Amino acid sequence: MITLQHYLWVSAALFCIGLAGVVARRNALVVYMCLEMMLSAANLTLVAFSRFGVRDGLPDVNAQALVFFTITVAAAEVAVGLAIILALFRAKQRIETDSVNALQG
C-alpha cells in the first residue's frame, strides 16, 4: 500500500536533487532543468496532500487547482528563461554559469 508518506519522501528527494543540481551544476541549461525538477517536486507534494486530504468523503481539489497554475507559470518562466540563456549564448558563445563573473566585489 502506497501511503502519503511515500509520496512525501519521493517529492522531498526530488526537491533535494533539484536543489543540489542548481547549486552544483555549471551549465545554465542543466541548472534550469533542475529548477523545473524542484517545481515538479512541489507539484507532487501538492497533489499527494490533496489526494489524501479527504473532506466529506471526497478529495480536496483546491491544491490540485494550484498545480495547474504552477504548471502554467513554470511554462511562462521557461519561455523567458530560455530567451535570456539564448541571449547569453549569443553574447558569449558559452552558457556555463562561471562565465558570468564580471559583477562582483
Place this chain on the structure above:
Amino acid sequence: MSVFYSLTLIALAGLALLLLEAFDSKRALRYARDASLGLCLFVALRLLTGNLNCSSEALPSWVSPWLSFDPLAQTFVVLGLVSTALVLALLRIGESYIRQYTLGGSMSEFYAIPMIMAAAIGFMAAARDLVTVFVALELVTVSFYVLVSMARKSALCLEAGVKYLILGAMSTGVLVFGMAWIYGVCGTLEFSGIASALADPQIAKAPALLACGLMIAALGFKVAAAPFHVWVPDVYQGAPLPISAFLSVGSKAAGFVVLCRLLEGFLGAGSVVAAEVRQLLVILGGLTVLLGALPALHQSSVKRLLGFSSVSHAGFMILGLSSVAPGVTGTGLASFYLATYLPMTVLAFTVLTVMRAHEVGDDLSEIRGLSKRSPMLAFCLTVSMACLAGLPLSVGFLGKWLVLLGLAQAGQLAALVIALIAAACGFYYYFRPIVAAYSSSEEPRKAIEVSIPAAVLLVLLCAVVLVLGLYPAPLNGLLQLTGAPAAAALLR
C-alpha cells in the same frame, strides 16, 4: 469606480502601450507613455483621497472570493502605483542612455511591463489566498527577469539577468514547496484558514515549522534578506538604473505585503509556531542588516552601494515585522518603513540616472567634484544619502528609531546591538558619496545641465523627503495597519 477595475484598466493600458509600438508614430507613443504615467498617479491619488470604492460589494462576484481591498491592501496598491509612476518618470529621464543598449533602440517593453506589474502588485496585496498570491507574485518576478535583461547589448546587464533568473526561479521552487507544506499542514490555502489552523494546539508542529521556514526563505529572496541576498548587488549594478530603482521598491513591496499577510497567521494569537517564527525573524533580520552593511563599507560604485543598502534596509523591515511594541503592529512598522524608504531611495536613483544620461558613471571617482558641475544634483544626493543613513530629523531616522525601540522593548538585546552597529556603519558608507560630491576634482569637467522634467522630479522628491522628516503625521496611520484576514471571510 471600484479599485479592481482601476487596476485592470492599468494592466490593459500596459498592453495597449505594447500594441502602440506596432504603429510607428514616435509622437503618439510619447504621449501615450506620459498618459500612462498620469493614469498611475491618478488612480493612486483617487485611492488616497478615498474616491475609489474598496468595499467587497464593489467587486464582481467572480473575484470577491479571491481579493479583498482592506487598508493594508490599499496601502500597498498606492505604494505599487507610486513606485511604478516614479519608475516611468525615471525611464523617461534615462531614455537616451538606455536606448543605446536595447536591440533597435526599442523602449516599449520598459514602459509597458511596469504598468502590468503595478496591477499585479495591487492584486497581490489584496489576495486572500496563496493561489492568487502565487500567480501575482510570479507575474511580478517573471516581468522583472525581462526588465533586468532587456538592455541586451550590455554584457553586464545580461549577466545580471542570468543571475536573477536562476536565483529567482529557485526561490519560486522553494515558494511552491512551502505552499504545498502549508496546505498539507493547514488543509487550506486561504490566509484566514491558515491562521485558524495554526492556532489549533492539535496541529503537528514540526511540519508546520518546515512550511513556515520554506515560505519565509522564499519571500526572503524577494525582499533581499540574507542569506538569500547574494543576487542583489550584482543585479542592481548590472540592470539599467530605473529598473534597479523599481527592484528596490517594487520587488520589496511585493515581497513584504505577502510576508505581512503570512506572518499575521504565523504570529497570530494562539499560533503554535509563534515563538519559533519570531526568533527566526529576529535572527534573519539581524543577519540581513549586518550582511548588508559590512560589504557596503568598501564599495566604490554607488549603484552597488545602493544594492547593499537595500539589503540592510530590508533587514530593518524584517526586524520591524518581528516587533511587539504596544500601539505599533509589526505589519504597520514594516509598511511605514517601506513608505519612507521609497522616496529616499528613488531620489538617489534619480540623481544617478540624470548623471548617467549625461555620461557620468556611478563610481565614486566620477562623482568627485559634482557640486561644481551641478549644485542641485549634489544637494539632492546629499539629502537622499543623509536620509538613507537615518540622520535625525530626516525621514529615514523615524523608521530606524521605531525598529530599534521595538527591539529594546522586546528585550532582543543581541539584535539591538547588531542593528545599532549596522546603523553606525551606514553613517560611514552613505557619507562617502557626499564627501566625494563636495570634494574638488583635479581635472576641470563640464557642467551638467539638469533638464526641466528631471529637475521637477528631483525637487518633488526632495520636498517629500524633507517635509516627511519634519512632519511625519500623514504616515502615522500606517503604523496601526494589520494584515488580519478581513471579516468578509466569515460571511461566506
